[in-house]
Amino acid sequence: MSEVSDESNQKQGPRRLRPSGGYRRLRSFRAATIIYDGTVTFCDRFLDKRTRTVDQMVQAARSGRQNIAEGSRASATSSQTELRLLTVARASLDELLLDFEDFLRQRHLRQWSKDDPEAHAVREVWRMIDQSDRTDPSDQSDYAAYAAWLETQDPAVVANALICLIHQANYLLDQQIASLERRFVEEGGYSERLAAARIAERQRQQQRARAPEPASPVCPRCGKPMVRRTARRGAEGGAQFWGCTAYPECRGTRQLNDSDGSC
16 A cells, blocks of 8 residues: 555644645554664664664664654655655665664574565564554554564564564555655646646636626616615715616615615
């Protein structure tokens, strides 16, 4: 299933041409959040904090998550910015993927293949989360679903589980990016849609301006045609009415919505 930016789950504001925000419900953002939290814990437990690798891995995990959120916010005004930020998120997660693969290879630890039962079990958890009927998805409950792998004492299991999650997040981002690209081709970017909305409004204004005037009634006193007039003073000052064209000789009037009755 392709990913698109949802409408904001915060209070509704003025209607906009394109919805934005709502990133907390995006499947890609939720997966990236688990990866970020899992990476921070992994580095704290299994890596020397004095090495530069720790900072690089944490920053890559954070970049993946944050750029998905920023892209969702930017979607209201710029398709190009949204696509660029999602591409940065995808690249950051790819960088993190290599770090976890390096960790396993350099320590001669086995990396799961996609067909391994362990990898299948991790993928199955996300499928169950995705199909669950939850109106308020929680970062904590998402992470807890993977606790059996992410909180184990075996660093190889933790690294492999995070590799599986990164592959899933990258797949979701690929679907999201492809969906945005299709929408951009079909609907155009924000500037194009704004221009189209302006043209449509201008056409509506022109149609209203060309709308025919209601037929002029005849004066109930002398039978001559009547025209629109505006009251200048009194309780009805500023209001429009039908006045006889023979004024001031004839002072016949009608209400504006009265085309055939007497005044």
